[in-house]
Amino acid sequence: MSGLRARDPAPAKPAATEPARRPRRPSGGPGSLLEVAVAEFNTRGYDATSMEDLSRAAGITKSSFYHHFAGKEALLRAALERALDGLFGVLAEPGAQTGTPSERLRHIVRGQVRVLMADLPYVTLLLRVRGNTETERWALERRRAFDAEITALVRAAVDAGEVRAGVEPALAAKLLSGLVNSIVEWYRPGRPGTATLPDDVARAAFAGILPAAA
Amino acid sequence: MSGLRARDPAPAKPAATEPARRPRRPSGGPGSLLEVAVAEFNTRGYDATSMEDLSRAAGITKSSFYHHFAGKEALLRAALERALDGLFGVLAEPGAQTGTPSERLRHIVRGQVRVLMADLPYVTLLLRVRGNTETERWALERRRAFDAEITALVRAAVDAGEVRAGVEPALAAKLLSGLVNSIVEWYRPGRPGTATLPDDVARAAFAGILPAAA
DNA sequence: CCCCGTCGACCGATCGTTCGGTCGGAGAGC
DNA sequence: GCTCTCCGACCGAACGATCGGTCGACGGGG
Incomplete structure (x- = not known):
């Protein structure tokens, strides 16, 4: 469905000075999904943190998150x-x-x-x-x-x-x-x-x- | 999970010496709703504890709980x-x-x-x-x-x-x-x-x- | 008779998770 | 150099379950 592209409203993540650079998400280092998620868990508490909170903080959608991790508990x-x-x-x-x-x-x-x-x-x-x-x-x-x-x-x-x-x-x-x-x-x-x-x-x-x- | 629960109306609360008397819930003392709720909050964590968990632990329904407290946060x-x-x-x-x-x-x-x-x-x-x-x-x-x-x-x-x-x-x-x-x-x-x-x-x-x- | 405490049924919102599909870069074959 | 195919990263939409909270009715003791 959809197919609408519209270049989603990236939440203040990509610097305006940079062109469409590939962010290349690291796997274990700083800025990794795990690191972002843990930071959110510590701020709000694990149970109070939704997968949408995590996605927003990481700058990707909820569904994309599941491409990298089996689920909240695996994180x-x-x-x-x-x-x-x-x-x-x-x-x-x-x-x-x-x-x-x-x-x-x-x-x-x-x-x-x-x-x-x-x-x-x-x-x-x-x-x-x-x-x-x-x-x-x-x-x-x-x-x-x-x-x-x-x-x-x-x-x-x-x-x-x-x-x-x-x-x-x-x-x-x-x-x-x-x-x-x-x-x-x-x-x-x-x-x-x-x-x-x-x-x-x-x-x-x-x-x-x-x-x-x- | 573990949703299956076998008819657990009164968790070892009613005294055997008394007949089907009204338990008369105290307001601040031991066995009070607040005390029961805090105990649940401490075992599961506040966010992970649902109002239904509290009601079950107190031996009343969720709706009855709201008769005594304005809500989860008031508790x-x-x-x-x-x-x-x-x-x-x-x-x-x-x-x-x-x-x-x-x-x-x-x-x-x-x-x-x-x-x-x-x-x-x-x-x-x-x-x-x-x-x-x-x-x-x-x-x-x-x-x-x-x-x-x-x-x-x-x-x-x-x-x-x-x-x-x-x-x-x-x-x-x-x-x-x-x-x-x-x-x-x-x-x-x-x-x-x-x-x-x-x-x-x-x-x-x-x-x-x-x-x-x- | 009234009213306090209780109840089952239900609400909209949000939860974690799934799914079908889009996109673009990296080779493979020629 | 130019396609063609593949694949990993990503996405919007929707799922069933459960969340905190509401509502109207009922029943029994004062």
Whole structure:
């Protein structure tokens, strides 16, 4: 049907100075459909974001979106996979596998903050998953596994006497994760203090957020 | 999906001792429509929860629900108001108004944890608001005001020399809020360690989550 | 008798998804 | 160099389902 061409009202995407250039959509880099979608998910929330919202933000139609992704949930899974890969990648680093429990924990905290900053939108999305679909439950499960490793390491540090006696490993691990993960609520790239953030957070975790004056 | 549902009229609500008596729905207490709704919002997420989900959970029809509440958003506002009242109530307490900045901060942290535990579902909902509707933006604004007071107090503590020099007030305040607020992700009432939680969290904030052994 | 709480039926809008078809660039054959 | 064919990217229109919300009726206790 149709056949009407009419050069659709491109939503402020193509620069007027440029001729009919091929935008050539990248597949994983900046400006990719996944990146655009994740940004929308984080602004409005996954459930509140419609496929039309995504299409509009990407500058293509809803139908075109389905040419690149199987559906809304496939988009979510791809994003969550990226976040989880980054997080588990930290656990696999040499610095997380060698040294005293305390040293390993310090390395993991710094690495976690580093990944969180580098893949901010993806990690943000991961931390907001509620478990409505099978994909979300899968992500929740993997997060649980990650947290379990942290808890085990905290327990090892307490048992080794590296941490003050009386600290409850389960509680400390939860507070530790909470401290680190809360960074997604306010961190935005390109602001001052970015370079020292991993160290600052590690220091706060070990010495206190509000340590008494010397 | 899973649309199939087997005649689920009253979810374990009616007392067996009573005959077919009118359940007499309370307006603010346990079992109230608001409480049921907030619980649903927290499990599925506000946007993913339909009015039919709420009605089913409350044991009445959708239309009956609209007899008690103006709509979905009115429900949300009532819940957010309750959470915010609790939080700002802490700031108004004598312990939060007198003493050194450091003492006041310690009191506020403990009080914040206390409110969070007492009004867990409401505070949980508040902390997940994204800003999609006017109501959500209003809640976000009030949260921002709350955080601003904390930041000012942290700055005062640093200026007074009560906190180790070099601590950035803005960063410390954000980490502090993140630490406290993350409790809603795992705390569930009726578990051991509940009584000491406010003190435990305050200690973690001031002395560190993983303090070095003495 | 009236009125409060409840109900089933229904509304328009929007949801995620599908489908048939258009367009233009990249080769293949000559 | 010039067609012809193919194919991936894209599109408008429409699908059934479900969304938040409305309406008129009914029934039983004060």
